[in-house]
Amino acid sequence: MWLNMGPQHPMTHGLWNLRVKIDGEMILDCDPEMGYLHRGIEKISEDRHYNEVITLMDRCCYVAGFAWEHLYIVAAEQALHLSPPERADYIRTMCEEFQRLGSHLMWYAAFVQDIGLMSPFLYAMRDRDLILDLFQSYTGARLTYEYMRVGGVRSDLPPGFGDRARKVLDWLDQKFVDYDRLCLGSTIFRERCDGLGVLSARDCVATGVTGPMLRSAGMKRDVRKDRPYSVYKQLDFDVAVADGGDVTARYLVRMEEMRQSVRILRQVLDWLDHHPGPVLAERLPRWLGAPYAPQGREGYLLKRNYPKGVGFSSVEEPHGEAQAYVVNEGGEHPYRVKFRSPVFANLSAARHYLVGYHVADIPPIMGSVDICVGEVDR
Amino acid sequence: MTAAPTVVKPGTTPAESYRLTGELPMVDQAAVPFIEIETVRAREFIPAAKEAFSAMIVEQGQSKVIRPTFNWAGRNSLFPLHWGLACCAIEFAAAFSARFDAERFGIVPRSSPRQCDLMIVNGTVTWKVAHKLITLYEQMPEPKWVIAMGNCATGGGPFRTAYSVVPGVDKLVPVDIYIAGCPPRPEAMIDGILKLETLIRERKE
């Protein structure tokens, strides 16, 4: 019997439909049905200026807007032969790591609620709001920031930001202990999650699974380490790895990643305190910089024949490895923008980690995958 | 005699200040003034009850007896459909979390459309999901309301030119309240629901 779970179902956390073939309680086959949130971001991007695409990137993955902005910006700058000032690079890294914390806290809230625990949801959302407050203090928005620009970032951080950010980090550091006590200390949680949704490293590679799901299977692969972009080469951190590839392992990997993010953020904030400087490249072409340039800096050279180029970037997004491919044919709009969403690949492997388990196991397993439908459908 | 307020020394960690004062270290953010809203709602309760009961005694007409009571009960326990379409769904979830706590207005998301009387369309509606949205709307029992949350549900938002997006959910179902924002803050969503409560209070039919 085929059973439809979605598109409106408390398990889905978004708009998609999981069709499962069941015999009694046993899952025999499954077929995720996507596209309910397909908004044609790649097509709209072809009609927009390079900086206007950033608006779409925030909405592409709405729990990790900064990571997607960063992804697109790295590729677009490569295609346009531009490079940002070093301080802007550090600010972007800071944004991305804070976003990782925010995204993982959102995942924690949703995942633990799927299992039936209500209070961790409230705790995680409370702490996530502290991070959103930080974002709000320098971008003005909670979810959709539009902060990064081709050639840098929009504005510098406000005074006193470092201290406020460190306070939040101190707070989070203590709360991680509580989170672990609430989940790993609970027998119910362990019995519900141990040995569930196992995906071996071999299957992960075959099906293109990346991110915490891949690392939970024991493979030490992280774009930030393997192919350092931005300033990750200068930063000291470890890659979180766990064994087993089950739901508990994914939980452990994500919790460890949050701790590592805090570690990275402390280094980045220290650097930012001691290295003031410009945050937007000096020589931007007028069509790129003028509408957004800060006051008094409008006098850029207008380059008529801007050289063509192709940009390819790969970023360790909170969900996994995201890629962007930007083709610049010399016009004001990108000729083609193509994105690779990590959740897209993680979901396409659903058959490998769902078949053989029970229907009641679907919410914890799919919760541990951490689905953001916005980036799957784009 | 009242106890003197605890003084927090500068340089204390957030956890210590929380232990001393019982306050979370909020950053640049005024908390929702929930005490004021509570008073207003308490004030509203008495006229509504008075109206209902005086109508029952004086008018003797059935509709005038039932309607205000029904409206009063309905608007104080709105059950929105629990589903997330896109970005606004994250703010929808945040509105039910610790800081904003929309449940204090009697708003409790339910997963089954049969138990709901409010559909919050929190995100972009595509043509692929359009008929499912209409099915869900038709499954909800009367009386029912629809809130278009955010720019996408209101008019397509940044995706209005896209080939797959419905430019505004009012092309599919009747909408009572539009909330602007991309996405609207949780306060804006709560405000929209309170505006809907005003609409329901004045409902005659």
Added chain:
Amino acid sequence: MQPDDLAKALAPRLGDRLLGVETFVGTAGRVRFRPEAALDLFRAVRDELGFRHLSMVGGIDWVDHREVFYVAWSDDARQYVILSADLPADSPHIESATPVWESANWHEREAWELLDIGFDHHPDLRHLLMPDGYAFHPLLRSFKLHEPEELEVKQRSV
């Protein structure tokens, strides 16, 4: 791994079906090949060069032809490689990569749906993002976007 190494390793396998290897910023190189060589190239790249992880499949609609590109990752070399083939605009089709990389499945469905690139011997080539029976291929350059007002007027007149 440099573009020269790629060319040296692949040339004996593919012969003149290998059109060249270009430098590409941030990757080991961009391998350009004839579409007939698809499966041979994929097998060689996966088994001999160690690019076991296919990251994405995408396409570009150029003025006179259509390009399909594959991005693969090698854990040993810690590098990406980009494989791209030019397909004729009138009937663009190429052999499916699913026998070599299972992860190509959904990516190829998407590329077929949005860019009208046929993938021969694909196990399950049906709509992924758009509803079944959707007749257009939106990412083609000939497909233009409209403001919704124009769309409404059109629908009314039909």
